[in-house]
Every structure is written in C-alpha cells, then in structure tokens.
Amino acid sequence: MSGPTSVSTGRASPVTLSQPAALQSGTAAHQRRRHLPLGLFGLIGLLLVLELVPRIGLVSPAYLSPTSEIVKTLAGEVGRPSFWIAVWDTVRSWAIGLIIAVIAGTVVGLILGSVGFLRRLTSSLIEFLRPIPSVSLVPLAVLLYGNDIRSKLLLIVYAAFWQVLIQVMYGAHDVDPVAADTARSFRLGRLALLRHVTWPTVLPYFMTGVRLAASVALILAVTGELVIGAPGLGKEIAIAQSSAAIPLVYAYVVTTGLLGVLVNLGARAVERRVLSWHPSVRGEVAA
Amino acid sequence: MLEVRGLRKVYGGHGRTVEAVRDLTFELKAGELACLVGPSGCGKTTLLKCIAGLLAPTSGEVSVHGQRVAGPPADMAVVFQEYGRSLYPWMTVGANVELPLKEKRLVRARRRQLVTDSLAAVGLHDVENAYPWQLSGGMQQRVAIARALAYEPQVLLMDEPFAAVDAQTRADLEDLVRSVWQRFGITLLFVTHDIDEAVYLGERVIVLSASPTVVQHQVTVDLPTERDQLATRSLARFAELRAEIYQQIHQAKAASTADRLAAEALA
Numbered sequence A: 001m002s003g004p005t006s007v008s009t010g011r012a013s014p015v016t017l018s019q020p021a022a023l024q025s026g027t028a029a030h031q032r033r034r035h036l037p038l039g040l041f042g043l044i045g046l047l048l049v050l051e052l053v054p055r056i057g058l059v060s061p062a063y064l065s066p067t068s069e070i071v072k073t074l075a076g077e078v079g080r081p082s083f084w085i086a087v088w089d090t091v092r093s094w095a096i097g098l099i100i101a102v103i104a105g106t107v108v109g110l111i112l113g114s115v116g117f118l119r120r121l122t123s124s125l126i127e128f129l130r131p132i133p134s135v136s137l138v139p140l141a142v143l144l145y146g147n148d149i150r151s152k153l154l155l156i157v158y159a160a161f162w163q164v165l166i167q168v169m170y171g172a173h174d175v176d177p178v179a180a181d182t183a184r185s186f187r188l189g190r191l192a193l194l195r196h197v198t199w200p201t202v203l204p205y206f207m208t209g210v211r212l213a214a215s216v217a218l219i220l221a222v223t224g225e226l227v228i229g230a231p232g233l234g235k236e237i238a239i240a241q242s243s244a245a246i247p248l249v250y251a252y253v254v255t256t257g258l259l260g261v262l263v264n265l266g267a268r269a270v271e272r273r274v275l276s277w278h279p280s281v282r283g284e285v286a287a
Numbered sequence B: 001m002l003e004v005r006g007l008r009k010v011y012g013g014h015g016r017t018v019e020a021v022r023d024l025t026f027e028l029k030a031g032e033l034a035c036l037v038g039p040s041g042c043g044k045t046t047l048l049k050c051i052a053g054l055l056a057p058t059s060g061e062v063s064v065h066g067q068r069v070a071g072p073p074a075d076m077a078v079v080f081q082e083y084g085r086s087l088y089p090w091m092t093v094g095a096n097v098e099l100p101l102k103e104k105r106l107v108r109a110r111r112r113q114l115v116t117d118s119l120a121a122v123g124l125h126d127v128e129n130a131y132p133w134q135l136s137g138g139m140q141q142r143v144a145i146a147r148a149l150a151y152e153p154q155v156l157l158m159d160e161p162f163a164a165v166d167a168q169t170r171a172d173l174e175d176l177v178r179s180v181w182q183r184f185g186i187t188l189l190f191v192t193h194d195i196d197e198a199v200y201l202g203e204r205v206i207v208l209s210a211s212p213t214v215v216q217h218q219v220t221v222d223l224p225t226e227r228d229q230l231a232t233r234s235l236a237r238f239a240e241l242r243a244e245i246y247q248q249i250h251q252a253k254a255a256s257t258a259d260r261l262a263a264e265a266l267a
C-alpha cells in the first residue's frame, strides 16, 4: 500500500461533491521517514543552487538573494521584537480563524452528514459556494472591516470552513449501518450514538479536514496581510518589498514557509495520536 | 412471549421494490430456543430487524411480552451477521462490552463484573484490553456474543453468527450457545441457513420458504436436551429430522419455481 488510501468503506454517496482527501497510509508515512536523508540532500542541494545562482550572476541579486544572506538577515530579525510581533499577529489570526472554521464546519458537517434530507437540500448550494476563492472576498472584507484583523479572519474562516465541512460531512455519512443498528438495538440515545459511534467514525475525516484547513488558513492569513495590509508577516513582506529590502523579503517568506511546515508536522503528530486504532495508523506499528 | 403476526416487509426506493417477506406468523414461548432456516436472500435478516424494532414492517406486527414492538425493546439483544462491523474498532473489547451497560445506567462495579463474567462465559480471558481487530474472527464473534450476554437480555436474536468461522470453532460456538441458553434461561431465536446446525441447536426449527417468504414448515426437535457434537449428530432421529427439513426446503423451492413458471405462462 502506498499513497493515500481512502478511509471510506466505499459505499456510494448520493452527494456529488468531489471526494475528500483521505488520510495518508501508515506505510507511506513510514517510507517517507526512511527517505528523509535523501529528501534532506534535495533541500541542501536547492539551497546551494540558490546560493550560487545570484552569486555567479545568473539572476540579478536584485531579485534573488543568496541563501547565506537570507539566513543572516533572518538571524538578525529574530533578535528584534517587531519580528515576533508580526509572527504573533499572523499566528493569532490563523489560530482564531481556524478554531472558528473548525467548530462551524464540524457542527454543520455533522448535521448535514447525518440528515439525508438536509444534505440533499444543501448539496448544490455547497457546490456553488465552495469553489469561490476566498481571495475574491477581499473587497467585501475591506468594505466591512477595513484592514482590521476581522477582514483577515473573514478570508481565513471562509477558506478553512469548507475543508472541515466537506470532510466531516463525508465522515458522518460514512457511519457503518451495522454499527449504527448495533447501537440502536442496545438503545443508545442520540447523544451516546453521536459520542460513541458517529464521532469516532468522523474523526479520521475530521483530522484530515483540520490538517487541510490549517494549511489553507495560513495561506489566507498571509494573503490577507499582503493584500489588505492587516498586521502580520504578509504586511512585513509588502513593506520590505516596497523599501527594496530584498533579503528581508526572503527572510519573511522563509518564515511563513517554516510556519507552514510546523503547522503540518503538528497536525500529523496529533492525527497519529488520536487515530491509533485506525487502520491507516495502526499499520505503522506492524511495519 | 415473542409473537410475529402477518409480518410483511417491502423494501422500496432506488427505482425497485423488493418484497423481502410476504407473510410470516409464528410464536416463541418464554425460554424457548428456536432456529430459523431459509435459503439465502429469503428475508431472515429483514425479519430479525423487524423483531428487533430496527425496521418498521410494511404490515403485520411483532410483539414481545404482549407489547407491540415499535422501537428496540428494552430486554432484547441482537448478535448481527456482520459481527466485525458491529464491534467498534475504536474501543477495546472491554469497552465494547461495557458500552450498552453504561447506557443501562448500571453502577461501575456491576458493569465490571458483567464484562468479566460474560467474556469468561464465552471462553475469552485476558482480552479486555485488546482491540477487536487484534482478535481472530472467531474470537470477535465471541466478543459480540459476550456483549449481548452482558446486557442480560430476556430475548436474544442471533443472525447467522457462525457463517464465517471454521468448522471446529463453529462446533465450539454451537455448544457455547446451547450452554448459555440453558444457563441464562433466555428466549433465543437463532437464524441460520445450515440445516444441520438448526437441528443440532434448536428445540424447534422454523423453515422459511424461498422468496416470496412465508413460514413453510415447523418441526419440533425431539432430541435429548443434553447435546453432544458426535453423539447427537449420529442419532437416527437427527438424520430423520434433517431429512424432513431438507425435503421441506426442496419442496418450497420446487413450488416457488412452479409458481413462477405458471405466472410467466399467464403473462
């Protein structure tokens, strides 16, 4: 088994939304770890090339700073409070937006996923709203909130909400009918059914949704700052660019990249812990 | 104590209607162990779901203790055909067995005791902290049975529980069901498509016809109460009962084929 495996039991779904991204299989994760040294070589190679290309004049240093310069600039920035304030601004709006999106997406997803009538009622509406790029809401956000943090949040929440909603909806729809019948035959109440059967079924989907939402939310946080000028790393990039401080631009770009990596690693670690019983994770123990 | 009257179930929707069960009437006395046999697809699972209150009949009714079944009755447990899917992989074996007891609001000590006792009753020890997927198929099936027993039902429905286990495990589980039934004095309806199994286990065998499903025949199994895989199965009476049921099923098939031919000729 390699590549993503579907956690769904393969029952056909009447909803015509595109299939949600599934969990990475345990074996794939395992292989990735084994190939880490090789991946590291690739990264080092890229950094070397990026160091050399501006130095030998293939690309003007006015567009691309050598790696060493970026690192030096970044090291300098790390010592300044303004850097950390920018990081904090970005991370805070990311976290707030993500939490709102996750809660809203989960609640709505659970309801739509378990009530067939509501799902059919809303499916075309969702298909219409979901592909609207969050960025196209920038004018609306600015109109409503100016360059306040709320503008940023609007973009983040809109983009991240769908990621969670779609996954949770599929998860809630994927509850095994035998598992549900078993629960009913033992007279489990609505709440107990949700807690002991529906929620554990949804959990793998939910984790995937949160992981996707976390990445998307970060992208939208930085985009919002860049375009709207809300405080954060994106705004710093824009300022550095307009004052032609090229290494500084790259230093901030690298920072956002590192944030993204951290977000993804964190989400995966949580996923592995929470889903230790799931076939995609428990296979890893045997491998 | 368990009555099924004129039960009919038609599945509709998705552009096709299926008459799973046409007209079933039979009755189980308190403490009786009856086996239900019928060919695959004749509606055994459907019937069980109607009895368990999981499925509303199209017409007719089911009553337990003289009370009409509208939802899952309080003192009934079901062991499903797909035992693998009926155990929750996110819970340990112990938690799986304990979950229905929590819903019954039993105190913790009592729950622990029921879990341990019922797992011991099905011959499972030291598996409480394992996950269902760490067990073999036969062990999983026993966990499903233990969960039903821990629930302390008065009526137990079992749907082809041994379809997927090997012959030896199957024999063991059959004896287990007999001993559990005797020990706990429950009313047990056991669904199978295996005639031998039905005769070996049951005090009575209810034979269902092929679709359109009706009760084809009922046989009282007048074998000794103490049954033994080798001795009982080699009794002359066992062979007779088996032959009688086999013949009934054979006739049912012939009749339904003749019916269909006649209907086609008319059309």
Ligand SMILES: Nc1ncnc2c1ncn2[C@@H]1O[C@H](COP(=O)(O)OP(=O)(O)OP(=O)(O)O)[C@@H](O)[C@H]1O
Pocket (backbone or CB within 6 Å): B011, B012, B018, B019, B020, B038, B039, B040, B041, B042, B043, B044, B045, B046, B047, B081, B160, B193
């Ligand atoms: N949910 C459903 N929707 C539509 N038709 C169904 C449904 N469940 C069962 N049926 C149909 O009803 C008939 C009886 O099915 P059922 O599962 O009750 O048979 P069974 O006797 O339990 O078979 P088996 O011995 O193979 O388990 C079959 O023709 C089946 O196709």
Ligand SMILES: [Mg+2]
Pocket (backbone or CB within 6 Å): B044, B045, B046, B081, B159, B160
């Ligand atoms: Mg069946």
